[in-house]
Amino acid sequence: MTDKEKELLYFHPKHYAVKTCTLDSDTITYRAFIGLDYCLYPVAPVQKLNLYVPEDYYDGKTINGFTIDSAPIFVYNTSSGYMQGDSVKPEKDFFTMRNGCFEALRHGYIVAAPGIRGRNSKDKDSFTGKVPAMIVDLKAAIRYLHFNKDRIPGSTNHIITCGTSAGGALSALAAASANHPDYDPYLEEIGAPKASDEVFAACCYCPIHNLEHADSAYEWMFQGETTVSELIYDFDFSHTPLLLKSMSYKEKTMSSHQLHISEQLRQQFIAYLNSLGLEDDSGNPLTLDSAGNGSFKEEIKKFVISSAQNELDTAKYKLSCSHLYSLLPQNTNIKEQDCFTIKDGKIIDMDWFLFIKSIRRNKFAPAFDDLSLSSCENDAFGTTNIPARHFTAFSYENSERESELAETHIVDMINPVHYIGNAQAAKHWWIRHSIHDCATSLAIPVILATLLKNRGYNVNFELPWGLPHCGDYDMDSFFTWADRLCIEENQPEIL
Numbered sequence: 322m323t324d325k326e327k328e329l330l331y332f333h334p335k336h337y338a339v340k341t342c343t344l345d346s347d348t349i350t351y352r353a354f355i356g357l358d359y360c361l362y363p364v365a366p367v368q369k370l371n372l373y374v375p376e377d378y379y380d381g382k383t384i385n386g387f388t389i390d391s392a393p394i395f396v397y398n399t400s401s402g403y404m405q406g407d408s409v410k411p412e413k414d415f416f417t418m419r420n421g422c423f424e425a426l427r428h429g430y431i432v433a434a435p436g437i438r439g440r441n442s443k444d445k446d447s448f449t450g451k452v453p454a455m456i457v458d459l460k461a462a463i464r465y466l467h468f469n470k471d472r473i474p475g476s477t478n479h480i481i482t483c484g485t486s487a488g489g490a491l492s493a494l495a496a497a498s499a500n501h502p503d504y505d506p507y508l509e510e511i512g513a514p515k516a517s518d519e520v521f522a523a524c525c526y527c528p529i530h531n532l533e534h535a536d537s538a539y540e541w542m543f544q545g546e547t548t549v550s551e552l553i554y555d556f557d558f559s560h561t562p563l564l565l566k567s568m569s570y571k572e573k574t575m576s577s578h579q580l581h582i583s584e585q586l587r588q589q590f591i592a593y594l595n596s597l598g599l600e601d602d603s604g605n606p607l608t609l610d611s612a613g614n615g616s617f618k619e620e621i622k623k624f625v626i627s628s629a630q631n632e633l634d635t636a637k638y639k640l641s642c643s644h645l646y647s648l649l650p651q652n653t654n655i656k657e658q659d660c661f662t663i664k665d666g667k668i669i670d671m672d673w674f675l676f677i678k679s680i681r682r683n684k685f686a687p688a689f690d691d692l693s694l695s696s697c698e699n700d701a702f703g704t705t706n707i708p709a710r711h712f713t714a715f716s717y718e719n720s721e722r723e724s725e726l727a728e729t730h731i732v733d734m735i736n737p738v739h740y741i742g743n744a745q746a747a748k749h750w751w752i753r754h755s756i757h758d759c760a761t762s763l764a765i766p767v768i769l770a771t772l773l774k775n776r777g778y779n780v781n782f783e784l785p786w787g788l789p790h791c792g793d794y795d796m797d798s799f800f801t802w803a804d805r806l807c808i809e810e811n812q813p814e815i816l
C-alpha cells in the first residue's frame with residue numbers, strides 16, 4: 322500500500338456533524354463521522370463506516386468512568402438474514418425498543434457502524450455480496466479502527482462486536498477468526514487497511530451460525546414433532562423504522578418425505594455432536610446415544626430448567642422486555658407449562674417432547690439447506706453469477722434442482738465454530754439465544770458456548786425464557802459485564 326493510499330484511509334476528526342436523538346425521555350448528543358471509507362476498492366455503495374462519539378467526551382467529561390481515549394468501541398452490524406446490512410443509526414428498532422446503537426452511545430461507548438455487503442448486494446448482473454463478503458467487510462471495518470488507532474477516539478484495545486441473528490453470527494465470526502489468513506486475499510481485493518482485525522469481546526444475540534450442522538441439529542431437537550408453526554409477522558408499515566405489531570402462527574404438517582429426511586439428518590447430528598468432545602463445567606463428557614439421548618440433551622434440559630426457574634423467581638425478562646415478552650403468540654407463563662413438573666415453586670423435571678411442542682418448530686426439514694434452494698442461506702452461498710447453492714452434501718445429493726455445492730473452505734469461512742481456538746480470537750463472549758427462538762436449534766448456541774468455555778474463553782451465556790427471535794435486550798446487564806472487563810484490563814498489575 323502506497324503512502325497516498327494509506328492517506329485515503331486516514332480518519333479525519335474535523336469532518337463531522339453534531340446530532341441528537343431523543344427516545345422516550347432520554348436524549349443523546351453525539352458527533353457523527355459519516356461515510357468513512359474503510360477500504361480502497363469498494364464494490365458496493367454500502368461499504369462505508371459511520372463513527373458516532375458521545376459529544377460530552379469533547380467537553381472533557383467522563384461517562385461511566387470512560388474518557389474519550391478509554392471508551393470501548395462497539396462495532397454494531399445490522400446484517401439480517403445474511404442480507405446487506407446498512408450502517409445503523411441510534412433509533413427505535415422494529416420491536417419498539419431503543420436499538421443497541423442508542424444504548425451504547427447513552428452508556429458512553431463509541432459506536433462504529435459499518436455498512437456491509439450481503440446476499441442481496443448486486444451490481445448490474447452480478448452478485449457482489451455472497452459469502453464471505455459480509456465478514457470480509459466487517460473485518461475491513463475493524464481493521465480501519467486499528468489502522469487509525471492514534472487518530473480515532475476510543476480504545477482499540479476494547480473493540481466489541483455486536484449483532485443479532487445473521488449479525489450475531491458475524492459478530493461471533495469476527496471475534497473467533499481474528500487475523501486468520503483465510504480472509505487475507507479477500508481483504509486485499511477490496512483494499513482493506515493493513516492492520517489487525519482483533520477484537521476484545523463479542524456480543525452475540527441469537528447467532529444463526531454453524532449452518533452446515535444447523536439442519537441436523539434442528540431435526541435432533543424437534544424429533545417427533547410433525548407440525549410446523551410458520552411465523553407470521555404483522556408490521557405497521559406507516560412507521561419508520563417498521564414497527565412489529567404482533568406475531569401469529571400458521572400451522573402446517575410435515576410431509577412423509579420431510580419426515581424421512583428429518584430422521585436421516587437427526588442421525589447425522591448425533592455423530593457430529595459426539596465428534597466435538599464437549600464437556601460440561603465439571604469436565605464430564607457431553608454426548609448422545611444412538612437414540613439421540615444422553616448427557617448433551619440433559620445439559621440442554623438443565624439450561625432450560627434453570628432459565629425457566631430464574632424467570633419464575635425474578636420475572637427478569639418479563640419486566641425488562643415486556644414489549645418482547647408479549648409478542649410470542651403462545652402462552653409462556655411458566656406455571657402453566659405442561660412440560661414442567663413444579664413442586665413448592667421449584668421446577669424439578671421437564672418432559673422434553675412436551676417442551677419442544679410448546680416452543681414450536683417453525684421450519685420444515687431441512688431447515689436451512691433447502692432442497693429447492695429457496696432458503697436465505699442457500700442464497701448467501703451463491704456466487705457472483707449463481708444466485709443460490711447448497712452447502713451440505715446431504716441437500717446437494719437430495720436436491721430438487723439442478724444445483725451446485727459451495728466449496729468447503731467457503732462454508733468454513735462463515736462458521737465461527739470452525740475458528741474456535743484461533744490464537745488471536747476474542748477472550749470474552751456474551752451470548753444470548755431465547756428458548757422460544759426456534760430460528761435454529763438450541764443445540765447450536767449451546768455448542769458454541771460450550772466449545773468456547775472448554776477452550777478457556779470467558780463466556781457469559783444465557784438462554785432467556787419467553788422472548789422471540791430478537792436482540793439488543795437486557796443491555797444494561799451487558800454493559801455492566803463489559804465495563805468491568807474493560808476497566809479490569811486497564812488496572813496496573815499489583816506486584
Ligand code: DHB
Binds near residue numbers: 698
Ligand atoms: C435470520 C433468521 C433465520 O431464520 C435464518 O435462517 C437466518 C438469519 C436472521 O434473522 O438474520
